[in-house]
Amino acid sequence: MRFIEGGVCAAKGYKASGVHCGIRKQTTKKDLALIVSDKKASAAAVYTQNLVKGAPIAVTKANIKDGKAMAVICNSGNANTCNANGIEIAEQMCELTEKYAGISKNDVVVASTGVIGQPLDIEPIASKMEDLVSELSYNGSSNAAAAIMTTDTVKKETAVSFEIGGVECRIGGIAKGSGMIHPNMATMLVFVTSDVAISPELLQKALSEDVQTSFNMISVDGDTSTNDMVTVLANGMAGNKEITEEGEDFEAFKKALNTVTVYLCRKIAGDGEGASKLLECKVTGAKTDKAAKGSAKSVICSSLLKAAMFGADANWGRVLCALGYSGEDLDVDKIDVRFKSCKGEILVCKDGSGVDFSEEKAKEILLEKEIEILVDLNDGEYSATAWGCDLTYDYVKINGDYRS
Amino acid sequence: MRFIEGGVCAAKGYKASGVHCGIRKQTTKKDLALIVSDKKASAAAVYTQNLVKGAPIAVTKANIKDGKAMAVICNSGNANTCNANGIEIAEQMCELTEKYAGISKNDVVVASTGVIGQPLDIEPIASKMEDLVSELSYNGSSNAAAAIMTTDTVKKETAVSFEIGGVECRIGGIAKGSGMIHPNMATMLVFVTSDVAISPELLQKALSEDVQTSFNMISVDGDTSTNDMVTVLANGMAGNKEITEEGEDFEAFKKALNTVTVYLCRKIAGDGEGASKLLECKVTGAKTDKAAKGSAKSVICSSLLKAAMFGADANWGRVLCALGYSGEDLDVDKIDVRFKSCKGEILVCKDGSGVDFSEEKAKEILLEKEIEILVDLNDGEYSATAWGCDLTYDYVKINGDYRS
Numbered sequence: 001m002r003f004i005e006g007g008v009c010a011a012k013g014y015k016a017s018g019v020h021c022g023i024r025k026q027t028t029k030k031d032l033a034l035i036v037s038d039k040k041a042s043a044a045a046v047y048t049q050n051l052v053k054g055a056p057i058a059v060t061k062a063n064i065k066d067g068k069a070m071a072v073i074c075n076s077g078n079a080n081t082c083n084a085n086g087i088e089i090a091e092q093m094c095e096l097t098e099k100y101a102g103i104s105k106n107d108v109v110v111a112s113t114g115v116i117g118q119p120l121d122i123e124p125i126a127s128k129m130e131d132l133v134s135e136l137s138y139n140g141s142s143n144a145a146a147a148i149m150t151t152d153t154v155k156k157e158t159a160v161s162f163e164i165g166g167v168e169c170r171i172g173g174i175a176k177g178s179g180m181i182h183p184n185m186a187t188m189l190v191f192v193t194s195d196v197a198i199s200p201e202l203l204q205k206a207l208s209e210d211v212q213t214s215f216n217m218i219s220v221d222g223d224t225s226t227n228d229m230v231t232v233l234a235n236g237m238a239g240n241k242e243i244t245e246e247g248e249d250f251e252a253f254k255k256a257l258n259t260v261t262v263y264l265c266r267k268i269a270g271d272g273e274g275a276s277k278l279l280e281c282k283v284t285g286a287k288t289d290k291a292a293k294g295s296a297k298s299v300i301c302s303s304l305l306k307a308a309m310f311g312a313d314a315n316w317g318r319v320l321c322a323l324g325y326s327g328e329d330l331d332v333d334k335i336d337v338r339f340k341s342c343k344g345e346i347l348v349c350k351d352g353s354g355v356d357f358s359e360e361k362a363k364e365i366l367l368e369k370e371i372e373i374l375v376d377l378n379d380g381e382y383s384a385t386a387w388g389c390d391l392t393y394d395y396v397k398i399n400g401d402y403r404s
Numbered sequence: 405m406r407f408i409e410g411g412v413c414a415a416k417g418y419k420a421s422g423v424h425c426g427i428r429k430q431t432t433k434k435d436l437a438l439i440v441s442d443k444k445a446s447a448a449a450v451y452t453q454n455l456v457k458g459a460p461i462a463v464t465k466a467n468i469k470d471g472k473a474m475a476v477i478c479n480s481g482n483a484n485t486c487n488a489n490g491i492e493i494a495e496q497m498c499e500l501t502e503k504y505a506g507i508s509k510n511d512v513v514v515a516s517t518g519v520i521g522q523p524l525d526i527e528p529i530a531s532k533m534e535d536l537v538s539e540l541s542y543n544g545s546s547n548a549a550a551a552i553m554t555t556d557t558v559k560k561e562t563a564v565s566f567e568i569g570g571v572e573c574r575i576g577g578i579a580k581g582s583g584m585i586h587p588n589m590a591t592m593l594v595f596v597t598s599d600v601a602i603s604p605e606l607l608q609k610a611l612s613e614d615v616q617t618s619f620n621m622i623s624v625d626g627d628t629s630t631n632d633m634v635t636v637l638a639n640g641m642a643g644n645k646e647i648t649e650e651g652e653d654f655e656a657f658k659k660a661l662n663t664v665t666v667y668l669c670r671k672i673a674g675d676g677e678g679a680s681k682l683l684e685c686k687v688t689g690a691k692t693d694k695a696a697k698g699s700a701k702s703v704i705c706s707s708l709l710k711a712a713m714f715g716a717d718a719n720w721g722r723v724l725c726a727l728g729y730s731g732e733d734l735d736v737d738k739i740d741v742r743f744k745s746c747k748g749e750i751l752v753c754k755d756g757s758g759v760d761f762s763e764e765k766a767k768e769i770l771l772e773k774e775i776e777i778l779v780d781l782n783d784g785e786y787s788a789t790a791w792g793c794d795l796t797y798d799y800v801k802i803n804g805d806y807r808s
Binding site: 049050051052081083115117118226302304307308311315316317318320321324325330349352353354391393396397 | 486523
């Protein structure tokens with residue numbers, strides 16, 4: 001397997017585009033994205049578990065109920081959530097896709113991201129559909145990736161090439177994250193495309209299993225969004241023998257999918273609202289898978305630890321504290337904690353108590369942009385990784401007045 | 405019932421003091437407190453549910469196992485947690501209290517607050533015990549309240565006078581809060597004293613019930629501390645007929661206790677680390693008590709909402725979002741949300757959707773220091789209140805380098 005260029009257009013038969021339609025005032029910010037497959041594709045999705053759900057989620061669910069889709073349309077700047085006419089507007093976005101791109105409205109995945117509770121005007125979208133479709137290109141991934149961004153500071157796209165039964169296949173994706181990131185069964189918007197031939201059932205199975213160790217293990221601020229959605233389209237244009245059961249081919253696909261999703265997870269966490277650092281908590285030696293995941297997630301979610309990491313402060317007591325309230329069954333007296341970055345690794349806690357360490361060395365390690373928090377529970381065979389970011393002045397600034 | 409002066413010394417027979425012993429470098433900051441009852445008192449306590457527990461908690465538990473205590477000693481600047489010799493040091497603090505104040509070491513409540521994972525040196529404490537005891541005074545509450553502060557910016561003390569069976573009784577308390585505030589069965593350090601005569605069993609019952617609606621309903625940052633502790637001493641010196649069963653007298657005591665604890669809750673939340681505003685979320689119309697409490701707590705804990713409140717931004721979508729991921733059984737389409745302060749009240753969401761409202765009026769309301777977030781679930785008879793604070797630049801600043 002190797003990383004390749006092309007993002008959501010890396011797989012065969014996918015075009016994408018992104019334009020500024022006017023939902024966002026700033027004219028240099030694209031706010032409408034379209035992804036189209038040349039062939040009808042197997043489709044799978046996972047959605048937010050928040051009881052408050054964006055209107056597009058209901059429409060997308062209905063459209064891919066048959067396991068098939070051919071296009072994704074997504075706007076940023078307005079979440080189309082908690083509005084009286086949300087469903088109607090989401091359906092109109094599908095109808096516009098049918099009218100301008102010639103794709104059945106029932107084969108459209110529709111998504112929105114941005115502020116909650118303000119009516120989404122269909123006019124700007126309708127007025128730019130012609131441009132959006134005419135700009136569709138097999139090299140359009142980065143335009144689409146730009147158009148789905150809200151407070152994201154970098155575009156998030158990746159792709160890999162791999163083999164199934166001797167046939168070269170590709171899978172790629174784009175994502176938007178930033179704030180309100182604490183997914184439960186799904187995350188913010190992630191659109192993945194592949195040219196693998198795979199049945200809708202197995203595609204859904206692969207995705208549902210994948211998110212347990214990828215998007216469900218990120219947190220920026222503990223807030224589970226109302227609009228989280230991850231979708232995968234797989235149009236079969238690679239020419240592999242269709243995957244219709246578990247086995248070697250399915251595992252190869254899952255591995256490639258996980259490479260793409262973990263890459264996007266790291267990008268989303270590292271570009272969390274206001275973040276200056278990516279935090280990666282690796283828990284080993286847990287009694288159960290649940291204890292491993294719960295422990296890693298609890299550390300990543302601690303506001304106090306996040307603030308300490310912003311200050312490059314080796315305050316490992318906050319790691320212990322977060323493990324202690326994780327709700328998992330842990331033996332506190334067995335826990336070891338290390339901090340690690342490209343500048344080295346340092347043991348700060350052994351058997352649940354502090355050890356002498358060089359504050360200077362710890363500072364040097366923690367001043368880097370990617371920090372690993374290594375927790376060994378020394379109590380079993382399970383491990384898990386969770387991703388987060390530091391808590392900074394900019395997080396407060398961005399969210400103190402997001403709507404203006 | 406009426407509020408009176410005197411804090412933890414308002415009840416008959418309680419002396420208190422606070423000195424600088426040198427755990428904290430800053431010589432103007434008191435860091436050692438003592439509270440002593442003239443008579444042996446009924447004692448009750450609740451403690452943190454964090455698996456990582458401060459050493460003083462184990463020692464206090466053992467000492468008040470018989471339902472009796474006579475003194476409280478507490479240092480700030482070091483939590484005496486995750487140290488190899490923590491228990492030994494906590495026991496030495498009790499022994500020093502016996503030696504200098506003449507109170508059996510087994511009747512001492514001991515507590516510590518501050519940084520986790522650094523050895524606590526007994527020397528500074530031992531060297532100032534004589535001063536600490538000689539400064540004990542029936543007017544010493546504010547010295548003790550000052551000595552238990554860490555990043556708190558204001559002293560937290562209160563007291564009320566009330567009647568039981570025609571006899572005037574008093575109950576008062578001091579507290580420290582600030583960061584790592586998300587109690588579970590107990591909160592940061594709160595010491596309450598009363599001159600009521602009440603059996604240890606009923607005192608514990610009153611306290612255990614009280615914290616469910618008081619300290620367990622506060623959150624500053626979602627981090628449950630390792631050292632949370634609330635204790636109540638009741639020495640019987642008011643002269644009421646001892647409360648040994650539930651009934652009118654017990655209810656009168658509980659009401660007075662709740663007045664003191666809710667006052668301290670509001671103080672702790674409003675003085676959360678970096679806080680510029682007190683947030684009070686009142687949920688009504690819930691199907692169950694659990695749904696009411698869970699909903700109110702979820703709103704108060706949302707980083708996104710907390711940041712919006714800092715910016716006086718009426719971003720009610722974040723209230724809905726937090727209710728949606730609370731895990732409680734709610735009907736989203738019935739929810740109404742209002743913001744309220746001394747400047748008035750404004751409806752921002754009706755039946756789960758936005759309503760037209762004056763942004764100018766909302767801003768005026770939200771610029772105040774105490775904000776009420778009123779959520780009507782319109783789905784039942786239960787209600788609950790939770791307290792929190794906004795998320796500010798100062799929270800990040802304080803916690804980015806707490807140890808230095």
